[in-house]
Amino acid sequence: MSCDAMLLVDALREPATTRALDANDWTALIAMARAEQLIGTLAERLKSESVPPKVAEILAEARINADYQRRSALWEAECAARALSDYPGKVVLMKGTAYVAADLKAGEGRHIGDLDVLVAREDLPQVEALLLSKGGWEWVKEDAYDDAYYRDHMHELPPLIHKERDRMIDVHHTILPLTARPSPDAAGMLANAQLIDSNLTVRAEPVEARNRSESRPSTSSARTETLCVLSPTDMVIHCTAHMIADGDLAGGLRNLWDFHCLTTQFAESDPDFWPQLSARAARHQLLPAVQCAARLSLRLYGTTIPQTWGRKKLADAYFVRRLTARDGWGRPTRKVTRLAFYIRSHWLRMPPLMLARHLWTKWRKG
Amino acid sequence: MHEFSAQVGPAAFRIGSQWRSPVDQLAALYADYPKPEIPDFSVRLEAVSMLRRFIRPSVMIEGDYMLPDAAPLPLAQALLAAEMGMNLQMALGWRRHLLLHASAVEKDGKALIMTGASGSGKSTLSALLGQSGWRFMGDEFVLLDLESGAAVPFPRLISLKNEAIAAMEAQADAARFGPLMEGTPKGNIRHLMPPVDAIARMAEPAKPALLLFPRYGHNWAVRDVAPGETFMRMTQASTNYVALGEAGFTAMTRFIKTTPARAIDYQSGAEAVSLAEGLWEQLA
Amino acid sequence: MDQDNTENGTKTGADKLTGPTSRRALMLGAAAASAVITVRPALAQTAGSVLNCQIPVPGPHGSGMNIAADGRLVAPDTPGSFTATGQKYTGEQVKAALRGRSLPGTTYEQNRAYMNYIRRLQAGQSGFTCYASLQMPR
């Protein structure tokens, strides 16, 4: 039995590697894939592989569940669109919901949790008010500290939950905490965001802020096609920011799989994709992060990346150790590595004094 | 990690435990069940902390699918923890059938399905009927085939609570009982192995023929249940109805439309058995 | 068009060629009474949201009427029936009553009649949504 999640990485990269697996390997692979929330993705990848009957049943089940998540995510987006139909600015879907709404490969079988949207920072109060009054969302928690913390330092509103549907929405105004050292150009991302029904093109043409009452498609009033997604380069940059420059790499294998699928698909449709990604990432102060993600994606998933980006860095090995820290029971392993990345994630988010204050307040509240 | 695995109906589980004793208990109680090659679900019984593995050991339930805020149980109740862990995998992860939180017994290829709140007696009733001429199909979940609508058995260990323990001790073979666990969050619990025949025939489905909503502790009564109420109650008794989408809707409406439903109130197990058998004669 | 056909309204209502004389009255209900119950995922239904609702006995559709032992609404002078004032019971009280406790302030027989009334609630009647939400198995 393999001792870490390279088993899962191999199966995703090259489905044919699963032909050599015995019953114990399969058991481990399934437990890992569930723990990393990649079981639906694995099911899509192994669709045309011949697998043991029991595995076929498990993967078919994972597809049913992925369908359910996809349906719920799109519906949630549509409900948000309806609540925000009087808001004239762009509402940009992000992460999993965006991938399925735009019908991208990264969305196939993907686990989708909360709804994430991006809006202009100055419009947050208006968007918040519409979601609360028209949409039926409410605050998850009434807590002055957390509230003030979110509003002052984070890149999103405190989370809202829908009264009836029990689903959360995160409204972002940029892609990283305001305290983080890189400052991505959120206004630029919004400007380049594209309507979902326009085919995603790398050379994003800015879409005019729509006058919703006139440009709305005649077949429906508030379907997901009135929503936007980020331009291809920005979508990849957001995926990276989320993974490398912000998080503690929890869910890292899934985020890296998103990176792999997005870059591969976009580069196939536009040979200039990588240079544009490079330029765009530099503008958002995230080029080192994007290059790091690309190297990891090459190393784990065999992504084709520009040759000049592929030079190994010493730190990459630590990222790989962290990304694959999972045993055959789906348990997290490598506690020290995990802790190091956890501290790193807080370090990246906040200046040291604020980090100390944050941890102190959290600790006091127990 | 000590390991154990068993197949219950269509679902196979493996259980990993940091202690040996729960695995030994499980192995004894699941002796009649087949061993799977590849399990559908993994459940882990883990110490709350390194220290708590030895001092006042406390069992955390972990697994492929989990709910937040699960409370740990003392090691003496590890068997219950394992059962809860397996139930949770089914409730949260199973998508191959429409899953009903219900008990069931079979006769002549037809299934009597019983559902109700905790304490309604649906589990005890299925165990009692399983000792008196019916084939026991399961006391916790009934799985409806999405294509055919047939009820597929899930005959896991019968989980007897409080007064039901003595009632069944009077009826079943003493060798088929697990240890008595006192003072669990659900009161006293003792597991009972289903009859050998129930386990041997666990791949054999049955056509749903009668749905009962039993309620323990009330005067003898039988009430009609309107299909609308039945529908609402069954959707709330199914943890995967919504996730199954259209297939779930089709299976559920077919089940409601073709299966007569009654609510029954009863004061004793014997009363409930005769009520159920009377309605079966009349309706099934 | 006869009354028995009403449930097929979705499929046939618009196609029926019915003259003004045979038009039946459409049961419109009150503007404030919801005509829709939506099925929620069983696990997402937290105890908190379940226990905050209330059920009036009887609802506005039965005000001034008595409740028979089997829960039907009957004329106030019906023998063996119980008066009811539209008293509201919380989801928690009804849930306890479903488990065998009595609704607060009721006699044994009265409690059974009231509970039978609640069980008979139909979609669109005040309290039905609350009652439906109590049907969670655990």
Place this chain on the structure above:
Amino acid sequence: MSGAEPLYRADTTDAMLVEPLDGLTLIYHRRSGVTHMVVEPVPQILAAMGEDALTLDQLLTRLSKDFDLGDAVEAKAVLAARIDELVDLGLVDKLDGQDA
């Protein structure tokens, strides 16, 4: 746009599975994956709407061909409430009105 009345249009018929069940009607809405249990007059409203975009008054006229709606003012108020409910659930779309 001042005098424009909103138009309503039900989701297409193949977007829903409809199952009458003893006086109630179950509706499975494919796009949302949500099941609704509805009572009269909801199924009748959806049937009358068909796939057309209608104002409230047009809907009222269609319904009154098949049904006795009683007091017209009261009927319109109830209908408006039901339609709002269906819009909230996503079974009916509210379209911007057109100046006729």
